[in-house]
Structures are given as C-alpha cells and as structure tokens.
Amino acid sequence: MTLKLEPNIPDPDGFYQELVGMQRDLDDEQAAQFNARLLLVLANHVGDRAVLSAAMQVARDAGTKTVS
Numbered sequence: 001m002t003l004k005l006e007p008n009i010p011d012p013d014g015f016y017q018e019l020v021g022m023q024r025d026l027d028d029e030q031a032a033q034f035n036a037r038l039l040l041v042l043a044n045h046v047g048d049r050a051v052l053s054a055a056m057q058v059a060r061d062a063g064t065k066t067v068s
Helices: 012-023 028-046 049-064
Strands: none
Touching: 012 028, 028 049
C-alpha cells in the first residue's frame, strides 16, 4: 500500500479557504474539536486501517521534523 502524497485536491486554494472559513468564528478549543471531528469523519470514509496508520505516521513525522 502506497499512500498518495502528491497534490490530489481540485482547487486546493478554495478548499483551504473553506477549511479556514469553517473555523473563523471558533475559539482555539472549538477549532481543535472541529478538526478532530473532521478527521474522524474522513477516517471513517477512508475506512482502510493500513491507509489510516500510514497517514498518521506521515503526519507525526512531519510534525516532529526540526528546521535547520
């Protein structure tokens, strides 16, 4: 199984604007809860544990890299 990491979203700028807009009037806690709910909805849609595990590892690795 190979995780798709190349750009794959039509109109990525529009998607980003919509995502940010959904959180615009939320405080930090509400935004974090929104992101968690969105992640769970999308994870359920994907449904493949191997894909989800690979995605979690990519996200974790990306978040722990240091800038030199």
